[in-house]
Structures are given as C-alpha cells and as structure tokens.
Amino acid sequence: MITVEDARALLFDLVGPLPTEEVPLAQSAGRVLSRDVTATRDQPPFAASSMDGYAVKSDEVELHAMFKVVGESAAGRRFEGAVGPGQAVRIYTGAPVPDGADFVLIQEDTDRRGDLLTITDTPGAKTNIRPAGVDFKAGTSISAPRSIRAEDVALMAAMNIPRVPVSRKPVIALISTGDELVMPGEEPGPDQIIASNTFGLKAMLEGLGAVVRVLPIARDTVSSLETAFGLAQGADLVVTIGGASVGDYDLVSDVSQGLGMKQSFYKIRMRPGKPLMAGRIGNAAMVGLPGNPVSAMVCGYLFLAPMVRRMLGLEQVLPPFRTARLSGPLPENGPREHYMRAVVTDAGIEACADQDSSLLSVLAQSNALLVRAPHDPARDIGEMVEYLPI
C-alpha cells in the first residue's frame, strides 16, 4: 500500500496535457486557455471621452470662459475637423476626442444657448479623456494556461479574438461493475441496488471540464468486463468502479491485465477507498475505483480531479486544500490517511457523526473532506485542521 501523495504522483505519470483545439469565443467560458492570445489593436483605439460634455483646449478652461460649439463627436461617428481656439465640440461618452482638443468639460459644468457654451462651474483637474491604449495595447497578451472566466471572455472580445485556443476536453469512460446493479428508472429486484457512482462521478467530472461517457454496467464476469473495456476505446481515461474483489480474485485487475493493462499501483493507505488501482491500457490511462459510493466520490476528488486538471494543462492541479478551526472534537485516527465527511461553516468545521463509506446521504449533507494524517492524535475544538471543499 502506498500513500495518497505517492499515488497522485504515479497518476500524474499516466496522463499529460491534451492537444489544443479552437472554439468560438462564445463557447470558451469554463475552458482552459492553452496558448497565449494577443490583442491586435489598442483599446480604446483612439483617445476617448469618459463623460458626456464638450471637447475643448485645456489652456482655455477657466470659469466663465465662452466657446462656440462647432460640431459633435459621437461613439462611432467622430468629428472630422479640428478644434480651434475658442471652439468646442459636443462629445459623448466613448466618442473619439477631436484633433486639437485635450480636455472634456462635463456638461453639468456648462451652460449652452444655441452654439454658445459658457463654463458655469469650475472644472476639476481631470481631463475626462481616456488615452488610446489605456485598457490594452496591440501586442498585449493573456497568458496560458488559464481557466477562462466571464471577465476573460469580455476582454478577449474587446481584443477581437473570435476563436480561442483551448485544451481539448478529456474524454472519460465510466464503467460500473456488479451483478447487483440496475440503472435508475429500472425496477430493482430484492437483492439489487441502483447504480449511483457513475451518475455522481459524471456530474463531478463534467463540472471539471471533461466529457464523460457512461458505459453499460459490466457484470461480474470476464466477458462482460471485456465488452465494457471494448466500448471504452477512444477515451483518454477509463475508470472502473467496483469489482476490486469478486469471489476470491480481483476481477477488474485480472481482466484489464489480460487486455494488456500495465499496472502502476494497487491499494492506497487511506480511508475511504483503499482498493484503488491504476495503470495504462492501450492509449488510455486507467483507474479502478472502489465500489462503495462514498469511496468512489472521495477518490474522484482526490485522484480523478487532479488528473483532469493535468490533462487540461492547468498549473494548479492539486486539490485546493484549506484550513479551518474545529467546531467539534475528533477521535484519534488509525493507521491510514482519513478523509472524513464534514460540514464547514463560518463557525468552523465539524466531522459528520457516521463515517461509514456507504452513506450517500451523509456525503450529500457534507461540504468538505476533513483530512486526517495516519495516527493523528485526538483533536479538540479550536484546533486548526486541513480540509478539501466539495
């Protein structure tokens, strides 16, 4: 058995950044920018007024000064002439400042009668002009890699980047195994339960930016599992759930090794989720998750999510652990790392009462995995602990 940290290092060896594809700007939010993108023009492309008012020469600005209004500059329709001495041009927010002008009087500081403009309030020192290129200049880049937020989309639009280079989404095939499983919507027999792991993991992995293919349930036979592996071809990552010990042998490991899987490791010194297996099969990485629903989801957060982030080319791939103050005591931990279901609030973090790895109801009520090191001593209220938000 190896540690969680060693397992993650080995998992990172199984996957690498995926190639770039281009998507329309409107589809880029939430994707990972995979190459730097660069503005091809200045923004604003011209000196622009930041207010509604009048463009004049700054050395003529003083209380009671008078100007003749000679034209108008609107957004998209600049004043084509130049502002001469004693002249003013009506200007609107965002419009190009005309040649000859270097100051915009705010309209509230003026009085206009016909073409005659008078300064009626002392203008401030601000010119109310945004210089050309003050937001960004031609050649300004947005650096990859980067998870694209709404703000980045707006900025790329302003930079006139209609197509965006992003990492291809990893394709993940999910195979649930077990004679006892039926799909949601089916009528289960008395010995059967509903397949829940693939649905939970699909939601988790799609939220991280993967494309998920849910394959038919594999039964606890060699031929059924071989059929499922056949259907998984083309995926970047094949994830099996359950089947780690069936009868007296390890079905998933044996069948996948029969299909050429090169095993990287087997079993991790952790709770929940000890029987976790990984390797490469064909062109894909492969991870065998434990079948207990909570174990499968926890292993998803700890191992699959970092693999997805690595395939997406992100720099921050490790789970984003944080610290919080205990609001309930903790018993001594055993010999394995323990990821306890917990609830974190402004008042602190408290582990859920029942840590059995079959309890999806407890997982759904929790919003954190509280991390315990092997043999971590009992902890009191007020001590700081590490956790992973979920």
Place this chain on the structure above:
Amino acid sequence: MITVEDARALLFDLVGPLPTEEVPLAQSAGRVLSRDVTATRDQPPFAASSMDGYAVKSDEVELHAMFKVVGESAAGRRFEGAVGPGQAVRIYTGAPVPDGADFVLIQEDTDRRGDLLTITDTPGAKTNIRPAGVDFKAGTSISAPRSIRAEDVALMAAMNIPRVPVSRKPVIALISTGDELVMPGEEPGPDQIIASNTFGLKAMLEGLGAVVRVLPIARDTVSSLETAFGLAQGADLVVTIGGASVGDYDLVSDVSQGLGMKQSFYKIRMRPGKPLMAGRIGNAAMVGLPGNPVSAMVCGYLFLAPMVRRMLGLEQVLPPFRTARLSGPLPENGPREHYMRAVVTDAGIEACADQDSSLLSVLAQSNALLVRAPHDPARDIGEMVEYLPI
C-alpha cells in the same frame, strides 16, 4: 437616484420563480431542484455486509470457534438458506446477510480449510453489518429548492429517481446598443470598437444557469432598437447594454417606453454603473445596463445574478458578500456606493490601482469587488472590509 439595496428590492418585484420542468437525472447537475424528491425504497434494501468475510451467529463468535461453510452470498446473489448453529456463509462486501446470521467475521480473522472455518484472531465488537435503510429509508426526501451538486446526483440515483423536477432555465435576451460596435471577428473601422459586453455577460449568466440569446447589435436609432426588442420576445428578461444617453436623450428608455415598458426606476447611486434602468415590457422584465464594459459586468453581478437566482427559485438570492482584511490602504469614498475592482488572496484584499470603468484588463486581473459605502472614510491596512468574490 436610489440605493443599490432599494434597486435590488425593486428588481425582485419584476421577476418570480419560473415553472418546473423534468430533466433526466444525468442532466440535473447544476440545475435547481424545484420540488422535493423522495426515495421509494430503503438503502441498502437489505442488511448488508460491510466487509469480505463469513456470516455467522454472533453468540458463537469467540477465538478458536469452528464453523462449517455452507454457502456463499455475493452482491446481487444472496444465500437462499438460513445460517444454522455452527454454520458460516462466505459473504462479500455489499452482499445480503443471510437469515440466521447477525455477525460478519472479517476474513483476515479466520483460517479456512475446505469447508472448515476457524476464528484465528479475536474479532472486534463491530458486527460489520449495515442495517437495511441505514443510508436512507423509503419516504426520505431531498428538500427543494437546492442547487444540485454531484453528491445529490449520486444520492438521487441511489434513491431511484430517474427524472428530476427542476426550475426552467430563465431565458435572457442581450441587446448591445451603439453605432460604434462591431462583432468579434469583424474588421473594425478607426472609430469602432468590438462588442464585448454581451460576450462577458453571456458567460456570466450561463454560468448562473440561464439560457442566453445574444441579439444583433442595435444601432443608435429608434427603428434599430425596435427591431431588437422585437427579436427579444419570448425571453423572461431583456437586457440592453448602453444607449442610456445618446445625443441629448435616453434612447433605450424612450424606445422601450414607446413599446409599453413600465419603468420601475432609473439611475442608482453607485459606481460604476449609475445609469441603470429597469421595468417590465410585455411579459418580460427589462434591465438597461450602462455601456462601459466594467460597469455592465459589475451590474451583472449585483443585479442580474440575484434576478436569475430568484427566477430559479433559490432561497439565497443576494450576492454572497464576505469580509477580508485590507492589505492596501483605501482613500475616502465619494457620495456613491463604490464597487472597486480588487484582488483577494490569503494575505488580504487590495483594490486595483486604476478604477476607471472602461478597463476590462483590470477587471480580468481582479477576483473581487470591494464594497465602499457612501462617504466611507479612508481605510488603513488591517481594517476589515466587505467584498463580493467574482
């Protein structure tokens, strides 16, 4: 001019929760559960072993006790008989515990030769049996409203809920206005800029769970804007961007009122984003956002996001403000509420140097809006301030 808080209250009067629709379980993540859903069976549906081992009678469990193995209970295939005195049944994790047995010996505590089983290590007090219904019982509900997480999807799968009642997604039509605008990918003229607001807002609003229709850019004419409003029909919310003051009149307000818009308010005492207008037009709510890119995005976070959450039927609709310690000083604030672009890290929060509302590059570098009350005095490093994560 009204306050941000008053504006939000008026905006909430313009929209209400949308009707329920059913989606397949696999499409439910990220949606808002709109009606309680209820399990129709117990989980597990039978007393189940939590370990691989042997099912026996607990009153026969003691060191060196011997049993005859009479059968096997696997997941999906229970042992049909009953366990009698001196008998044991081979059992696997998740399998039904046979009648007559109330204890599962862990296989590591036993030695088996043929059909003869001997207890070789003193078993612990735990029975290693999960009672029927320990995760949830038939009739257990998940309460609406609730943003559906991956964990909820897994739980609903286990509850055998194949179709999920969720709030219909709000449909939002976005209309950019301005003679100066061209779409990304076009070749802008010297006086033109690229439409960025609709792209940024589309990404933001889709991330919140809305369906966004980006309409053709409306020019600064009555007929062009009327055409755009015509295309917006069927939306739950129509959002215009810019056009608040064009020439010497308010184009969007005038045209929309000409089309029957009932105005709720106009102008908010805030920075950035003062010219914000709202009302109802036909069957839709309508919001007129300012045209400066940063103002439009900030108003999106402060006003559109809460409206979307209200339409989705969520209980927590207000922006999720937090507090942080200042890591840079702040100057005195003016008479309007100010939402400063800022960067929050573990070290604290610091406002960006340039707060001009045209700077998308600054917005893209920030991850928070630092809230300043009207006339808030200058603040020192170390003081606590309120912010909205973005």
